[in-house]
């Protein structure tokens with residue numbers, strides 16, 4: 001048998017990293033700031049994810065919610081939704097966890113330069129988008145308008161309230177928030193995120209739209225953007241799939257012939273239209 | 280296919296005659312070189328690849344093993360890392376690279392390993408699989424197709440010798456042993472036994488496949504560009520129970536899941552990977568409960584598209600090798616050949632309609 005000469009890779013060894021800060025964002029979401037050992041740099045692009053693990057509790061994909069401009073530290077925003085994330089929520093500053101990655105393609109930020117950017121974020125979808133928002137704001141002069149649409153169920157679920165306050169004050173950011181189920185104190189807009197789209201005045205030919213949110217949201221947002229005549233080529237989506245390996249082997253993340261962990265999670269909309277099981 | 284075809288294909292190789300005794304002696308000779316893994320009988324009609332401890336127990340006229348040879352390179356369960364919860368440290372288990380000789384392997388099975396090589400090398404070459412693949416020799420044997428083998432329909436002849444160093448072909452009271460590679464020749468030279476092949480022994484008759492796909496294998500991927508929405512998938516879904524047997528027993532399926540297991544001391548544990556299958560209900564389900572292939576039609580479709588289209592588009596090879604395991608062991612008697620033939624009928628009808 002001929003020799004199989006390849007640079008073999010140990011794909012499943014996590015890098016043991018340290019939590020340097022924890023912030024409770026909502027009842028169910030925390031932001032963890034992570035440092036790799038020896039000041040290593042994660043070297044990620046906005047929109048990429050890492051596989052986070054805690055021994056005994058398994059591993060799960062978590063998107064990076066900070067911009068590369070924050071390196072060497074990076075943020076993970078995690079909803080307490082399962083065994084691993086529940087354990088993670090009980091970790092404190094100084095605790096260790098395993099990190100593999102970064103995985104996936106991320107946003108092609110260079111294609112966005114000079115353009116107006118419309119960020120459409122539903123619920124926890126603000127976390128991955130924030131890596132891109134932060135990047136754009138850190139390089140503000142490279143981009144045109146920055147419009148952030150954020151829709152979430154209730155006011156108590158609003159993520160990153162500190163940043164949101166900053167964005168509100170920032171004259172170069174247009175921010176619209178809509179709440180599905182408001183409480184008596186909510187004074188802002190009410191309704192699903194798609195209601196924020198029709199009133200927008202956009203130079204559609206020069207606008208890049210990104211969509212990240214729960215699976216049910218995509219169809220409706222895409223319809224609303226179509227209504228505004230945003231060209232398909234200007235739309236990017238980040239898709240959620242079950243990811244077990246992150247390295248294009250385990251098969252869990254596959255949409256037709258495409259591995260979301262490798263060729264995604266960020267997809268150009270024209271590509272998504274060819275995939276039949278995507279949205 | 281006539282007997283001369285087989286003859287001409289194998290004829291270019293040097294060959295010897297081994298009677299049954301010499302064959303067993305040869306197995307014992309191989310055992311001195313490393314672990315010999317060969318088919319053993321485990322029941323009336325069931326066979327299993329096992330490490331040989333006694334050369335007389337090796338069975339060379341077998342239909343197929345239940346578990347495919349992939350288990351040697353990607354075990355049903357394997358530890359990726361051993362960890363300690365208290366100090367957050369881990370080690371990766373050593374994978375043995377001791378020499379292994381796989382003896383009595385059918386050609387479709389050899390080709391399944393080539394398909395797996397592709398899958399584990401493409402993109403990021405995985406050390407676990409590739410380390411196990413080091414220092415392996417494969418010695419083939421001809422087989423008589425039963426009603427489920429259909430390797431010929433996916434372009435793999437019974438006497439395809441690619442991948443083997445030696446090839447055993449049944450002859451009167453023994454085997455004709457063909458030297459396929461220099462590695463094989465060296466083994467035979469060192470062994471030093473075996474007699475000249477006389478015409479009396481050399482009666483090569485190629486057996487025929489009973490199960491057949493209606494189209495030539497070169498045309499199979501083309502069918503799959505037209506049948507994504509075929510009604511055939513609904514028909515399959517009516518019968519399939521979603522047990523996942525067809526994935527687990529498939530020679531070329533390699534999807535997996537990963538779990539952490541903690542030992543009783545609650546301090547140590549391991550991260551293990553297990554065979555998984557896209558036919559199982561939860562395979563494509565995400566944390567929020569959304570399932571992107573929530574019905575058996577779409578899951579069967581995904582399984583077949585992975586064999587005949589998705590990976591094939593990249594590798595230029597069909598990733599079904601026609602071993603027949605998925606059909607032989609399906610509790611609902613679903614036959615892959617029948618599905619493909621139904622899809623072909625559907626495709627042919629579509630085309631006729633377009634012409635009219």
Ligand code: SF4
Nearest residue numbers: 519520522523525609
């Ligand atoms: S073995 Fe048969 S019943 Fe089980 S999942 Fe496969 S096709 Fe369905």
Ligand code: SF4
Nearest residue numbers: 529599600602603605
């Ligand atoms: S799909 Fe069926 S016949 Fe083809 S390789 Fe897999 S188990 Fe064998």
Ligand code: FES
Nearest residue numbers: 246249250251261
């Ligand atoms: S997460 Fe395993 S293949 Fe993509």
